[in-house]
Each structure stands twice: as C-alpha cells, then as structure tokens.
Amino acid sequence: MIPDLLLEEILLGEKKAQDYYEKYGKEEIENALQELRKSNQEILNIYPAEKMQKEFIKKSLVVKGTKSFKSVKYISYAAAALIAAALFVPVAMNNLKSTSSKNITRAKGSVSKHQELRLYKKSGNDAVILKNGTDARENDVIQITYLAGEYNYGVIFSVDGSGNVTRHFPEDSWKAEKLQKTGAEVPLEFSYKLDAAPKYECFIFVASKNSFDMSKIENINKSSYSIDFLKKGTYLPDGCDGSIFVLNKK
Known part of the structure; x- marks a missing residue:
C-alpha cells in the first residue's frame, strides 16, 4: 500500500x-x-480557499489530549492532509487580520521582504493572530505559521526565559528543512503549549537560499540568552536571515 x-x-x-x-x-x-x-x-x-485556510489554522489548535511535554502534537494526519490540499491554492488569508511588517522584529542583516513568522493563539473555537510583543500565559496554545519569502531552507526554534531551546521545524534535527513556497501561510503540523517559563518566549525563524545547520545553537550557555542577544543575530550561520517573534510571559 x-x-x-x-x-x-x-x-x-x-x-x-x-x-x-x-x-x-x-x-x-x-x-x-x-x-x-x-x-x-x-x-x-x-470550501472556498480563504475559509479553508482559516479552518486549518483552527483545526491545528484543537487539543486532543493533555501531555506534560512543552511541544504537543494536536493535529491529526487527516487535518494535515486537509492543510496540504488548501495549500495548492496560493491566496491570502483575508478573513484573518494579518500581521504588518511593523510587527516583525528582524535579526541583524534581515530585509523586510524576506521570510515571515506568524503566531496564532487558541481562543475558544477560533484562532487569533498575535502581535509581536504581546502578552502570553502558561498553557496558552500557540500555532506557528511561516511564509518562506525568497528562501528555500529554514529552521524554526524558540528560547524561553529560562534559557531552554526547543526545536519546532524540523522537530528532530538542526539541519535546515526545505520550505514550502506556496504563496500562502504554511502552518507547522503541531501546536505549542506554553509552560511556566518566566519573562518571555522568543520564536526564531532562520532561513537561507542554501542548506545550513543550526546545531551550534546548543553550545550557547543558557546564561547568555536574552531578547537583546537573540535580536542581534550573532548566532546566525553565514548567508542566513533571521526573524524574531517575542511573547511576553505573564
């Protein structure tokens, strides 16, 4: 089969x-x-494509069980297949208020036309797009989406206020994965449940036209992490561009 x-x-x-x-x-x-x-x-x-894209963001935020892990897979394969079907039509999500370029903080060397990272929060039965720098709390369920821009490969990870680093894309490697370039937002196949880490949750999308490896990020001492450090982008591999999305923990 x-x-x-x-x-x-x-x-x-x-x-x-x-x-x-x-x-x-x-x-x-x-x-x-x-x-x-x-x-x-x-x-x-x-289903009209605009409605489909809003619906698959909502589907990916449906909690199907409680787990103690920070990163929790909530989306079924059936929903993932539905997402793939919707992505064949490259349209904008007009029914969701889009983040503007002012909401995106970019690491050193970035250009505004490049890749973009977007975050949604589960709110009842809906998915609400978040602004960069907004407040968040423990147990908030977050969905990550991206737009590849002109880049071909990417890595998405987060660092919390305790200095813990979590991979989101890909899940099992620091080697950059091929980005989907559909012209529409691409949601990751899992949602992210915030834990009790203090101060902030910083999501970083690193992208390049060529393949790269982000494994050196694990060699950084936890005490070195801060929002200012992450914004400077000194940890970015050569030829890479980085965008930053910060949630302030309350």
Missing part, C-alpha cells in the same frame, strides 16, 4: 514519483496521485 504521506509529498513537489515506481509500481502510483488530486479538488470546490 502506498503511504498517504508519500503521495502528499509528491504532489507538493517534495519528492519525485518516478523514484518510487520500482517499489510501488508506476501505474499504481499515478492512479493514486490522480485520485488524490481529484479528492483535493473536490474539497476546494466545496
């Missing part, structure tokens, strides 16, 4: 169908892709 995730990755251009012909069969893969395209189109015909 051909994995659904593989088919989604092929449709998104992340993998090549011909690389899997030998394993699954050319006819089987092409037929499965045709069915998936048909299914995606049927969904988009039923």
Whole structure:
C-alpha cells in the first residue's frame, strides 16, 4: 500500500514519483496521485480557499489530549492532509487580520521582504493572530505559521526565559528543512503549549537560499540568552536571515 504521506509529498513537489515506481509500481502510483488530486479538488470546490485556510489554522489548535511535554502534537494526519490540499491554492488569508511588517522584529542583516513568522493563539473555537510583543500565559496554545519569502531552507526554534531551546521545524534535527513556497501561510503540523517559563518566549525563524545547520545553537550557555542577544543575530550561520517573534510571559 502506498503511504498517504508519500503521495502528499509528491504532489507538493517534495519528492519525485518516478523514484518510487520500482517499489510501488508506476501505474499504481499515478492512479493514486490522480485520485488524490481529484479528492483535493473536490474539497476546494466545496470550501472556498480563504475559509479553508482559516479552518486549518483552527483545526491545528484543537487539543486532543493533555501531555506534560512543552511541544504537543494536536493535529491529526487527516487535518494535515486537509492543510496540504488548501495549500495548492496560493491566496491570502483575508478573513484573518494579518500581521504588518511593523510587527516583525528582524535579526541583524534581515530585509523586510524576506521570510515571515506568524503566531496564532487558541481562543475558544477560533484562532487569533498575535502581535509581536504581546502578552502570553502558561498553557496558552500557540500555532506557528511561516511564509518562506525568497528562501528555500529554514529552521524554526524558540528560547524561553529560562534559557531552554526547543526545536519546532524540523522537530528532530538542526539541519535546515526545505520550505514550502506556496504563496500562502504554511502552518507547522503541531501546536505549542506554553509552560511556566518566566519573562518571555522568543520564536526564531532562520532561513537561507542554501542548506545550513543550526546545531551550534546548543553550545550557547543558557546564561547568555536574552531578547537583546537573540535580536542581534550573532548566532546566525553565514548567508542566513533571521526573524524574531517575542511573547511576553505573564
């Protein structure tokens, strides 16, 4: 059986169908892709793209259980597939108030037209976009989205007021992952539940046109972290651009 995730990755251009012909069969893969395209189109015909994008942000903020981990996966694969379907139509989220460039603090060397990081907070049954520098509290459920701009690879991580570093994208490596360049916001496949760390939660989106590695960030002493340090961007690898989003903990 051909994995659904593989088919989604092929449709998104992340993998090549011909690389899997030998394993699954050319006819089987092409037929499965045709069915998936048909299914995606049927969904988009039923739901306007603008509504879909607002809905998948809300879906990703649905808590499906309580865990003690800081980073909690709340989104099911079915919802992730729905997100992938919506991303085939590159439109703006007109039903959500977008952050302006004034809400984005950029690390040294950044250009405003480059990548952008956006945060949403679960509020009842809705997803509310946050402004950079807004207040946040323990147990707030945060959804991260990004726009790749002109860049091809990226890493998204956060540092809290206790100096703890958490990877968000990718989850299991400091090696930059290929960014989706759809023209629309791309939500990460999990939400983030804030813990009791004091002072702040600082989210950093590092991006580049070429692949890079952010593993040296783990060598920084916790006592060195501060919002000012993170804004300076001295930790950025050569050729990388960084954008910063700060939540003030209350």
